[in-house]
Amino acid sequence: MTEIGLGIVGCGGIASVHADAARRSGFRVVACWDSQPDRARGLASKFGATAATSLDSLVAHSGVTAVAVAVPTDAHARCAEAVLAANKHLLLEKPMALTVAECDSICAAADRSKGRLQMGLVCRSSPASQHVMRMVRSGAVGPIDFIQARGVRRRGIPGLGGWFTTRSRSGGGCMIDVGVHLMDLALHLAGWPRVLRVSASTASRFGSPIAAYRSPEMWGGPPKSDGTFDVEDAAIALLRCEGGLSIEIDVAWAANIPEGVARDGLLLRGAKAGVHFEIFGSEVRSVVEHDGELRDEIAAVQPPCGWDAAWDAQYRRFGDLVRGHSEPAATANDGRELQRIIAAFYESAALGRETDVR
Ligand SMILES: NC(=O)c1ccc[n+]([C@@H]2O[C@H](COP(=O)([O-])OP(=O)(O)OC[C@H]3O[C@@H](n4cnc5c(N)ncnc54)[C@H](O)[C@@H]3O)[C@@H](O)[C@H]2O)c1
Numbered sequence: 001m002t003e004i005g006l007g008i009v010g011c012g013g014i015a016s017v018h019a020d021a022a023r024r025s026g027f028r029v030v031a032c033w034d035s036q037p038d039r040a041r042g043l044a045s046k047f048g049a050t051a052a053t054s055l056d057s058l059v060a061h062s063g064v065t066a067v068a069v070a071v072p073t074d075a076h077a078r079c080a081e082a083v084l085a086a087n088k089h090l091l092l093e094k095p096m097a098l099t100v101a102e103c104d105s106i107c108a109a110a111d112r113s114k115g116r117l118q119m120g121l122v123c124r125s126s127p128a129s130q131h132v133m134r135m136v137r138s139g140a141v142g143p144i145d146f147i148q149a150r151g152v153r154r155r156g157i158p159g160l161g162g163w164f165t166t167r168s169r170s171g172g173g174c175m176i177d178v179g180v181h182l183m184d185l186a187l188h189l190a191g192w193p194r195v196l197r198v199s200a201s202t203a204s205r206f207g208s209p210i211a212a213y214r215s216p217e218m219w220g221g222p223p224k225s226d227g228t229f230d231v232e233d234a235a236i237a238l239l240r241c242e243g244g245l246s247i248e249i250d251v252a253w254a255a256n257i258p259e260g261v262a263r264d265g266l267l268l269r270g271a272k273a274g275v276h277f278e279i280f281g282s283e284v285r286s287v288v289e290h291d292g293e294l295r296d297e298i299a300a301v302q303p304p305c306g307w308d309a310a311w312d313a314q315y316r317r318f319g320d321l322v323r324g325h326s327e328p329a330a331t332a333n334d335g336r337e338l339q340r341i342i343a344a345f346y347e348s349a350a351l352g353r354e355t356d357v358r
Pocket of ligand 1: 034069070071073075093120
């Protein structure tokens, strides 16, 4: 099969994950662009690609059929719309944009374009998520009353002081960054019931003062002590959905939680079975009642390396979309729906009470 020419916009931390997965999945990285030219040159040289001199020249490149946009959130709308205006296919990193209005603008650009848009909601593509989706679709889980989704780091604030922790550039903290994945996966597994109301609580304990933060793990580089931290580093949300499902999201970039007491992942509490899995994990745990006895099972999922497998599956699906063989793994409308819920989340946290999703 002919390789698809890929352009990459934004050559920071996640870009090489995109490039590696794309290369393993039927794409050839043709051109890279970053507002910091040395970053574009670095990624381009690693993948035998050209470092474009502007966004316009990248999207106009004749060898570029599809583009991955992996820039800070405040640049998503501008970059996404440039790609779509050039009628190129787009894989757009999460979260879709800063605001619902920006999402509307991206959706309108997608409607006008011959290019197709897939949202970069990679957690849906992990082997464990796919396994659980098959269980849900088979009816084995039954009606689901509660989903609890947890992604709690003890210390892991990304790029402290930089764009991740500056609300005007990121749209928020751990909820819009990590929580959006959990929210998406919970809703995806539940078949996208309409979320009616959100009750949210946030805390900002660890990111400020920046100079006092010590972290063994620092995605996005060392802290910038003169930078900004005006977002939440921990959050809890309760989403009430049409039909009765409640989704609890517990997410933190930093929290004081004793090792091992709270498992990350999703717990689905269904009428027929309860299921727990870590998104990039290698097993799915479940419990069902048989003749009055509770039976616990552990199913191994393949392949066991969930992270690479998820990224490859995301790119295979994007390739199928580009070739006209499938619909997006995650649509523009899904991205926009998540943004509506996130907007309600931040409104609820600011008001200190439950709010409607509008
Ligand atoms: N799917 C995932 O699991 C995952 C993981 C990490 C990041 N992300 C998302 O990927 C995106 C990038 O995150 P990152 O961690 O790579 O950030 P990063 O800060 O490491 O990289 C961003 C890059 O974009 C460049 N840039 C900034 N503005 C630009 C513009 N207007 N045009 C071109 N380049 C520009 C910066 O110079 C930088 O090199 C974000 O949307 C983030 O939410 C997704």
